[in-house]
Amino acid sequence: MTLALASTAGFTSTTRRRLWIERVTGLGFALPAFALLLLTILLPLAVLLWLSLTNYEFGGVDMDWVGLANFQKALADPIIRRSLVNTLLYVAIVVPGGVLGALLIAVLVHRRKRTRSFYEVVYFLPVTSTLIAMATVWQFLLHPSLGPVNGLLKWLGIGPIAFLSEPSTALATLAVIGIWQLIGFNMILFLAGLTAIPRDLYEAADIDGCSSGIDRFLTITWPLLGPTTMFVLVTTMITAFKIFDTVAVMTRGGPVGSTEVLLYNIYLEGFQYFHTGYAAALTFIFLAFILVFSAVQTFALDKKVHY
Amino acid sequence: MAKVALSSIAKSFGPTKVLGGVDLDIADGEFLTLVGPSGCGKSTLIRIIAGLEHQNAGSVAIGGSSVDHLRPHERRVAMVFQSYALYPHMSVGANIALPLTMSRLKLWQRLPLLRQLSAQRRSVMRGIEADVEAVAAQLQLDHLLARKPAQLSGGQRQRVALGRAMVRNPDVFLMDEPLSNLDAKLRVHMRTELAELHKRLGATFIYVTHDQVEAMTMSDRVAMMDSGAVLQLGTPSQLYEKPASLKVAQFIGSPTINLLPAATAAGGRLELFGRPLALAVPLAQGEAVALGIRSEALSLVQGEPGGNGRAWFSARLRRKENLGSEYILHFDLAGRDAAGVTMRATPAAAAGVNEAAEVTLGFDETAAHIFAADGERIEPRGQGAATGSVVPLRA
Ligand SMILES: Nc1ncnc2c1ncn2[C@@H]1O[C@H](COP(=O)(O)OP(=O)(O)OP(=O)(O)O)[C@@H](O)[C@H]1O
Ligand SMILES: [Mg+2]
Numbered sequence: 241m242t243l244a245l246a247s248t249a250g251f252t253s254t255t256r257r258r259l260w261i262e263r264v265t266g267l268g269f270a271l272p273a274f275a276l277l278l279l280t281i282l283l284p285l286a287v288l289l290w291l292s293l294t295n296y297e298f299g300g301v302d303m304d305w306v307g308l309a310n311f312q313k314a315l316a317d318p319i320i321r322r323s324l325v326n327t328l329l330y331v332a333i334v335v336p337g338g339v340l341g342a343l344l345i346a347v348l349v350h351r352r353k354r355t356r357s358f359y360e361v362v363y364f365l366p367v368t369s370t371l372i373a374m375a376t377v378w379q380f381l382l383h384p385s386l387g388p389v390n391g392l393l394k395w396l397g398i399g400p401i402a403f404l405s406e407p408s409t410a411l412a413t414l415a416v417i418g419i420w421q422l423i424g425f426n427m428i429l430f431l432a433g434l435t436a437i438p439r440d441l442y443e444a445a446d447i448d449g450c451s452s453g454i455d456r457f458l459t460i461t462w463p464l465l466g467p468t469t470m471f472v473l474v475t476t477m478i479t480a481f482k483i484f485d486t487v488a489v490m491t492r493g494g495p496v497g498s499t500e501v502l503l504y505n506i507y508l509e510g511f512q513y514f515h516t517g518y519a520a521a522l523t524f525i526f527l528a529f530i531l532v533f534s535a536v537q538t539f540a541l542d543k544k545v546h547y
Numbered sequence: 548m549a550k551v552a553l554s555s556i557a558k559s560f561g562p563t564k565v566l567g568g569v570d571l572d573i574a575d576g577e578f579l580t581l582v583g584p585s586g587c588g589k590s591t592l593i594r595i596i597a598g599l600e601h602q603n604a605g606s607v608a609i610g611g612s613s614v615d616h617l618r619p620h621e622r623r624v625a626m627v628f629q630s631y632a633l634y635p636h637m638s639v640g641a642n643i644a645l646p647l648t649m650s651r652l653k654l655w656q657r658l659p660l661l662r663q664l665s666a667q668r669r670s671v672m673r674g675i676e677a678d679v680e681a682v683a684a685q686l687q688l689d690h691l692l693a694r695k696p697a698q699l700s701g702g703q704r705q706r707v708a709l710g711r712a713m714v715r716n717p718d719v720f721l722m723d724e725p726l727s728n729l730d731a732k733l734r735v736h737m738r739t740e741l742a743e744l745h746k747r748l749g750a751t752f753i754y755v756t757h758d759q760v761e762a763m764t765m766s767d768r769v770a771m772m773d774s775g776a777v778l779q780l781g782t783p784s785q786l787y788e789k790p791a792s793l794k795v796a797q798f799i800g801s802p803t804i805n806l807l808p809a810a811t812a813a814g815g816r817l818e819l820f821g822r823p824l825a826l827a828v829p830l831a832q833g834e835a836v837a838l839g840i841r842s843e844a845l846s847l848v849q850g851e852p853g854g855n856g857r858a859w860f861s862a863r864l865r866r867k868e869n870l871g872s873e874y875i876l877h878f879d880l881a882g883r884d885a886a887g888v889t890m891r892a893t894p895a896a897a898a899g900v901n902e903a904a905e906v907t908l909g910f911d912e913t914a915a916h917i918f919a920a921d922g923e924r925i926e927p928r929g930q931g932a933a934t935g936s937v938v939p940l941r942a
Contacts, residue, residue, distance in 0.1 A: 443599050444632035448711070449620040449649030458657070459645070463636040 292520035299514060310521035320522065323493075323500040326411055327481060330501060333415035334422065334480040339472055341419060342426030347461065349427065350434045360431070363424040371421060375489045378417055379404070404491055407498035414486050414499055422479060426472050433468030437461065466545035473541070474534050481530050502526050549610030549623070549718035550575040551596065551751060556605035558591055558775075565591050566775040568605065574767075578745050578752040582762040583772035584798065589755040592772075593721050596753060597626050609719060620649070622719075625712035629724040631704045633696040633711075640679055640692035643710045647675040650715070682714045702733045709744070719751045726761065738764055759799050763787065771795050793837060793922035802842045802875060804916070805888040807860070809838040817917070817927070825856050825912050826927035836925070839916035842875065845890040847900065848909040859909040862888060864900050876900060878908065 292310055296303035314320050349359045366374070381387050382403040390400045403413040441460050450456050484503040487493060493500040493508075506526065510519030551573040558566040565588045573579045581589045594600040596607055598619035606613050614622045625646075633642050648657060651674070656665045683689045686706045696704055705725060712720055725741075726734045742765045745752050756762055762769045763783040770780045771794075779791040790796035796804045809819045811834045817824040819838060828836065852859035862878035865887060874897035876890045890908065892900075900906060917925045 438630070438632070440628050440630055440632040441634060443619075444626070444628060444634075444711075445645075446599065447597060447619045447624070447626050448646040448715075450645075451618050451620055452654070454654070455649065455657070458659075460634070466636075 288520050288523060291517055292524050294517045296517040296520075297514050298510070298516045303517070306517070310518050311525070313518065314521055314525060319497070319500065320502075320505060322497055323502050323505045326499060327483065327501045327503075329411060330415050330418070330483050331477060331480040333412060334418045334483075335473065335477050337415070337419040338422040338426055338476045338480070339469070342423045342472065343430050343465075343469070345423065346427045346430035346434060347457070350431055360428065363427050365424065366421045367424045371485050372489055374421075375417075375486060379490060382413065405495050407495045410491055410495060410499045414483070414491065417486055418480060418483060422476060426476060429468055429472050430465065433465045434461070437464045466541075470538070470541050470545055474537055477533055477537065478530055481526070481533070502529075549751060550577075551719055551753065552608040552611075553592075553596070554606050554608075556592065556595060556602045556607070558588070558595060558600070558602050564775060566595075566602070569772075569775070569777055571770060571777065571780070573751060573753060576749050576751055578742070578754065578765060578767045580754045580756060580762040580766040580769045581772055582756055582759055582769055582798070583778075585757055587772045588775040589757070589772055590723050593626075593723050593753060593755050596719075597624055597721050598622050599626075620646075623715075623717050624719040624721055625715055625717035626721040626723070627708045627712050627725045629727055631696075631708040631725075631728075633704060633707055635696055637695070638692065639688060639694050639696065639699070639707050639710075640676075640683070642696065642707055643682060643688075643692075643714050644675050644679045646711065646715045647678060648672075651675060678714060679710075682710045685713070686710050701729050702737065705729060705737065713744075713748070717750065719753065720745075720748075721753050721755075723755045724757070725754075726756070727758070734761075741765060760801065763799070769799075771798060773798075789924070790839075790916060791924050793839070793918040793924075796839050796916055796918070796924075800841060802889040802891075804839045804841055805845070806886065807838045807840065807888070809836050809917075810834065811836065815928075819858055820860050822853075822858070822860075824858050824915075826915065826917070828917055828925045828927050830919070830925070835920055837918040839918060840888075840910050840914060842889045843891045844910045844914040845888065845908050846910065847890075847892070847896060848907040852907045852909055856912050857909050858912050858915070859907050861905055861907050863905050864902055867897055867900075867902075869894075878906075 293305060293307060294303045295306045295310075345359075345363060349356055349363070352359060381389050384390055384400045384402040384405070389403075394400060401409060403409050437460065441464075442456060445456055445460055450459050482503055483501050484507065487499050487501055487504045488507070491499040493504055502522070503526065506519050506522045509515045509522060551571075553569055553571040553573075555568040555570055556566055557564075557568050569588075569592060571579075581592060583589055591600060595602050596609075598614070598617060598621075602615075606615055608614065609622055609624070619626075634645065637645070651671050652662075652665075652668065656662050656668050656671075662668055679692070680689065683692055686709060688703070688706055688710060691699065691703060691707075696707065699707065705728075708725070722741075726737050729737060738761060741752075741754075745765075754761075754765065763786075766783055768781060769783055769786050771778045771786060773794050779786055779795045781789075786795060786799045790799060790804075793806075797806075807819060809817050809824075811828060811830045811832055812818050812823065813832050815827045815830050815832075817826045817828060817836070817838070830836070848857075848859055860880065862880050864876060865879050866877040868875040868877065872894075874892045874894060876892050876897060877887055878890065879887045888908070915927070917927050919925050
């Protein structure tokens with residue numbers, strides 16, 4: 241009896257000690273990752289937030305606390321509003337185009353056996369090329385008088401279109417270039433998703449009467465690609481929101497502001513006009529947009545996706 | 548209901564020849580099992596019948612007419628896959644209903660959004676639901692209809708796959724190792740259920756397995772395959788009692804048939820370990836043959852061995868295997884480089900044999916199967932009783 245009691249007491253004290261050691265070890269393991277998170281993400285974010293509440297100008301020696309004035313100014317600024325609308329328009333073209341186009345190509349390429357890797361490489365090339373270099377090629381291709389695209393249009397009897405210098409077409413043209421650049425990467429993701437669908441499901445569906453391509457797609461492919469589609473959708477949207485390089489090298493926001501987008505305005509405010517505080521506030525708005533859109537998509541679609 | 552006729556089905560995957568001219572006639576309502584070692588082409592053959600694979604030569608006829616030009620769903624066959632191939636994103640009910648929604652609704656009535664416009668869709672769906680419930684009740688799945696396949700046990704998944712096959716009332720059920728993912732006990736249970744299902748539905752069943760016990764217990768007839776050819780087609784007892792070749796004899800039956808090295812003496816008379824037997828085969832003198840003897844045909848010999856058409860040899864006990872109702876005794880053949888032999892024994896008989904003890908094993912010579920060097924069965928010309936036991940059984 242006494243022996244049993246003594247051992248129980250010893251047991252609880254060693255248990256407590258072990259728990260304590262476990263907790264300390266756990267914290268020790270989590271610390272490096274947390275420190276990294278703090279240094280690379282949380283701290284810069286805090287600095288950004290702090291800057292956005294001041295009127296700091298890059299290179300200046302003093303600054304004043306201005307509260308939410310930067311945010312108020314941004315929301316009232318017609319240029320910012322226009323760039324916001326342009327960004328949303330761009331996203332609205334690039335996301336469906338980049339996702340559905342990639343899905344279509346992936347489904348077509350997936351069926352090829354021998355030529356599959358050839359198509360994979362061809363469609364992936366735009367992802368590996370530097371957009372700045374490719375932009376000059378696009379500029380040439382789309383040139384109103386020298387470019388082959390307009391040559392073709394002329395041959396078809398359609399007058400030359402100044403794709404990049406016409407306010408009505410400039411943003412859409414940039415969106416097409418954006419889709420061109422994204423589609424290969426998304427296609428690879430969809431191909432991976434397609435490869436993961438067991439072949440015998442298609443065979444079972446074939447026996448059950450899903451004989452047409454559209455039936456197979458709706459019964460098997462589309463539902464089972466759900467997780468992939470969601471990932472592709474969210475990453476494409478974030479990438480589209482970050483449109484900057486084509487604007488910077490091809491249109492500089494023009495013609496007449498028709499391609500001014502959020503990130504380009506942030507760049508102008510922060511690095512051309514040195515309104516660092518204001519740029520910080522814009523960045524915050526930009527991040528908030530991405531966060532809200534991603535969250536809405538994730539929560540809205542998550543229930544419909546089968547994992 | 549339909550009979551299935553395969554005529555000289557050949558199939559190669561590139562340079563590898565998988566099936567070399569398979570002929571099979573399967574009667575209406577028959578339970579035929581394709582059995583054979585791994586890689587012998589069973590799955591390929593059943594997939595050709597289903598239309599999932601196309602033969603290079605030969606023809607498949609179901610119900611008397613060729614189906615070679617038909618898509619799988621037009622052949623009125625249903626298939627149960629080894630992996631079950633349930634649609635993971637659909638509920639059990641939707642899984643079972645899918646063949647019906649595909650056949651009873653037109654394409655536009657299945658499309659999202661557009662389908663809301665259909666007036667009859669409601670009533671068709673109600674009919675489908677009723678049919679699904681009827682099938683689910685037969686398989687005791689009624690309480691699981693709302694679950695996803697991932698939330699089911701292996702046996703339940705198996706039954707959903709069966710339900711999906713049954714709901715269309717197919718003429719022919721094709722099953723590719725449907726039980727191999729189940730644990731041993733459930734497999735025995737499902738064996739009975741499948742056999743009863745076959746009796747109840749009266750449809751033609753073509754069943755693939757590499758498990759000879761499944762083949763023996765469920766089938767009307769068994770087709771034993773090897774290297775893309777049917778070695779023997781017959782009832783389970785025909786295959787067991789009169790295997791046409793060494794390969795069939797070795798594959799069917801557990802424990803595996805014992806093979807003893809025998810040779811022919813003058814006049815084709817057989818000799819086992821130098822002792823003459825009463826059996827003779829139509830072979831020249833000095834030919835080596837294999838003498839097959841099932842483990843239940845062996846017995847322990849007390850006293851003077853031999854005589855009266857009984858062969859004998861001595862052996863040393865290596866191991867006893869207790870199966871509860873009986874023992875499997877493993878013997879080494881004393882002083883010979885032949886493989887050991889196994890013998891079934893009652894617990895009482897097994898108790899009388901000690902480890903490493905040398906005993907005499909005897910068997911009735913009429914129970915012996917003789918195989919030539921090329922593996923073909925040879926009917927021995929025995930004395931008296933020797934020919935009596937090999938009367939062929941007819942299905
Ligand atoms: N798509 C394919 N391409 C090339 N070879 C194949 C293909 N499918 C099957 N084979 C080959 O055909 C042979 C027979 O395959 P099959 O699947 O019919 O065997 P099985 O009898 O069902 O075997 P198991 O009992 O292991 O399932 C094997 O040697 C296999 O490697
Ligand atoms: Mg197989």
